[in-house]
Amino acid sequence: MKGVSGFAQDLNQNLNEFLFKPVLPVFTIDTKERYPNNKVLETTVYGLQRRLEEEKDYVEDWFSEEYEDVLFGKMKVTCYLFKAKQDGKTVKETKGDIQRRFFKNNMSTLFSMNGQVHGHYTSEFITRGLKYNLLKDYLLINVDCTKMKYEFRKDLFMASRDRLKNGAKAEELRDYLRKKLTKSKLDEINKRRKDSIGLESEDTSELIKSFAKNLSKDSDLFKLLQNTLKLEERAKEKPEKSRHQIGLPKNRCHSNPSAFQVFLSCEHKANSPMPVPVGGEKTLRFETDVEDHYFDRTDNPGDLQVSILRVKRTDSNGGNEKGNTKEPGELLNIIKSSPDKGTIKITLNPDTDLRQGDEIEIEASLKGVGEDFFRKLFSLKSSTLSRRKNLLPWKRKVLIT
Numbered sequence: 001m002k003g004v005s006g007f008a009q010d011l012n013q014n015l016n017e018f019l020f021k022p023v024l025p026v027f028t029i030d031t032k033e034r035y036p037n038n039k040v041l042e043t044t045v046y047g048l049q050r051r052l053e054e055e056k057d058y059v060e061d062w063f064s065e066e067y068e069d070v071l072f073g074k075m076k077v078t079c080y081l082f083k084a085k086q087d088g089k090t091v092k093e094t095k096g097d098i099q100r101r102f103f104k105n106n107m108s109t110l111f112s113m114n115g116q117v118h119g120h121y122t123s124e125f126i127t128r129g130l131k132y133n134l135l136k137d138y139l140l141i142n143v144d145c146t147k148m149k150y151e152f153r154k155d156l157f158m159a160s161r162d163r164l165k166n167g168a169k170a171e172e173l174r175d176y177l178r179k180k181l182t183k184s185k186l187d188e189i190n191k192r193r194k195d196s197i198g199l200e201s202e203d204t205s206e207l208i209k210s211f212a213k214n215l216s217k218d219s220d221l222f223k224l225l226q227n228t229l230k231l232e233e234r235a236k237e238k239p240e241k242s243r244h245q246i247g248l249p250k251n252r253c254h255s256n257p258s259a260f261q262v263f264l265s266c267e268h269k270a271n272s273p274m275p276v277p278v279g280g281e282k283t284l285r286f287e288t289d290v291e292d293h294y295f296d297r298t299d300n301p302g303d304l305q306v307s308i309l310r311v312k313r314t315d316s317n318g319g320n321e322k323g324n325t326k327e328p329g330e331l332l333n334i335i336k337s338s339p340d341k342g343t344i345k346i347t348l349n350p351d352t353d354l355r356q357g358d359e360i361e362i363e364a365s366l367k368g369v370g371e372d373f374f375r376k377l378f379s380l381k382s383s384t385l386s387r388r389k390n391l392l393p394w395k396r397k398v399l400i401t
Contacts, residue, residue, distance in 0.1 A: 012045050013104050020142055021049045021115035021298075047115065048102075050298050052080050052140070058098060059083070063185050064296045066336040068306075071172060073149035077181070078296055081189055082138040084196070095137055102140060109141040109177075111157075111164060118145075118157045119164035121174075129178045132186065134193045139186075143177070185340065273359055273381035281349040288344055288366065295338045302368040304336055304344055312359040332360070350380065 015026055026045040030038055052059050064078040082102070086094045109121035121129075123136045132139065145153055155169040164170050274282065286304075294302045335347040346364065359381045 009040075010104075012043050013101070015045045016048045016051055017102075017105055017107060017110075018117045019045070019047045019115060020110060020112045020117055021047045023115060048110075049142070052102075053293075053298055057083075057086060058101070061189075062293065062296060063340065064338040065180065065184055066295075066334075067176075067180065068332070068334040069176070070333065071176065072152045074147035076144040076147075077177070078142045078144070079181075079184075079186060080140045080142075081135070082140070084138060084193065099137065103137075108136075108139065109143065111143045111145055113145045113153070113157075113161075116161075118161045125174070129174065130182055130186070132190045135186070135190055138193075141181075180335065184337070273379040281347055283345055283347045286344040286346070286364065286366075287342060288339060289342060290339050290366075290368075292339050292341070294368075300368070302366065304346070305365045305367060306332075306334055306336065306346060307363045307365070308332070308360060309363050310361040312361070332362075348380070 012028055015028075019026070022045070025047075028043050028045065030041040032038075032041060035041070052062065060081045060083045062078060062080040064076060066074070066076045068074050082098050083094065085091050086097070089097070103123075105120075106122050107117070107120035108123040109125050110117045111119040126139055127133050127136050145156070148156070152169055155167055156164060156173065158165055290302065295304070333349040335345075335349075337345040337347075344366075350360070359379055361379045
C-alpha cells in the first residue's frame with residue numbers, strides 16, 4: 001500500500017537469504033515520494049553470514065566443519081544456533097521473531113557456491129534426517145559447495161541453479177551430511193537443549209511462583225515449591241569451576257582467547273608414527289589459544305591446512321615414493337572442526353590400499369593474517385593387514401589408534 005511501507009524491507013530480507021556471502025554488498029533505495037512513512041529508505045545488504053555474526057541478540061553460537069572426501073572433494077559446513085529465549089520476550093515471541101527475520105523462505109539448510117545459494121533443504125532435514133526436533137526452528141546450516149569436484153557439483157544442482165536435483169549424488173550428499181553432523185558438536189547442543197526444557201524454556205518458573213502465592217504457607221506443597229525455587233537460585237549463583245576442576249590441561253589458557261594465532265600444539269608426539277589398523281577413523285586434537293570463530297568470522301578468518309608431504313611404502317619392490325605436496329583427499333578423508341574452547345579437532349580416515357609398514361607423513365599448518373604459519377608434523381603407519389583381501393582398494397578403510 002502506498003505510503004505505508006517500502007518494498008526494500010522484504011527485498012533485503014530475501015537478498016540476505018539467497019546471498020549468503022556476496023562478493024560485493026548490495027545497495028537498495030526506496031523513494032520518499034512513494035513511501036513517505038518508511039523511516040529507512042536506504043539500506044546496504046552484506047549477506048546472511050555477516051548478519052548472523054552481528055546478531056548477538058538472536059544467535060547463541062556457531063561452528064564449522066570442513067570435509068575432504070573422495071566422494072565430492074572439499075566442502076565446508078557452518079551451523080548457526082539461535083537462542084531459545086531472548087531477554088524480555090517469551091519463548092513464543094522469540095521463535096516468531098527468528099522465523100520472520102531468518103527463515104522467511106523456509107530454508108533451514110542452504111547449499112551455496114561462491115556465496116550464492118543454489119539449493120536448500122527445509123526444516124524436514126533437521127527433524128527427519130538429523131532427528132533434532134528441538135532444533136527445528138533454531139538451527140540454520142550453510143553448506144559451501146564452492147570447492148566441490150566439478151563432476152559431483154554438476155550432478156547436484158539444476159541448470160537453473162535454484163534447486164537441488166533429485167538424483168543419486170544428492171542422496172549420497174544428504175546421507176553423508178546426516179552421518180557427519182550427528183557426530184558433530186550439534187549432538188552436544190541438542191542434548192543441552194533437552195536438559196534445558198522445563199522451567200526456563202517455557203517460563204514455568206513464573207507460573208510456579210504465582211501458584212505458590214495462593215497456597216497456605218504451612219502446607220507441604222508450599223514448602224516443597226519453596227525449596228525447589230531456592231535450589232534453582234543457588235545453582236544459578238554457583239561460580240564456574242576453574243580449569244583445573246574441569247580437567248583442562250594446565251598449558252591451555254582459553255580464558256582470554258586471541259583474535260590471531262599464538263601457538264599450536266598436538267597431543268601426539270611427532271617422532272612416533274601412529275599405528276593404523278584397518279577398520280575406522282582417528283581423531284587428533286590440537287591445543288591453541290585462538291577464538292572459537294577463528295575459521296568462520298567474516299573479517300580476517302584463519303585456516304588449518306592439512307597436507308601430505310611424503311608417502312613411504314614398503315612393498316615387494318622396496319623403495320620410497322617422494323613427491324610434491326598432494327591433496328589430502330587423494331589419500332585421506334579428513335574432517336576439520338572449528339576451534340572449540342581452545343581445541344581444534346581433525347578426524348582422519350585413510351581411503352587407500354595401505355600395506356603393513358606403509359607410512360604417510362602429514363603436516364598441519366595453522367594459517368592467519370600475514371605470512372606466519374604454525375606447523376606440526378606427524379605420521380601415520382599401517383600396523384596390520386586387512387583380513388578381507390577380496391575387498392577392492394577403494395573400499396578399504398583404515399583406523400588410526
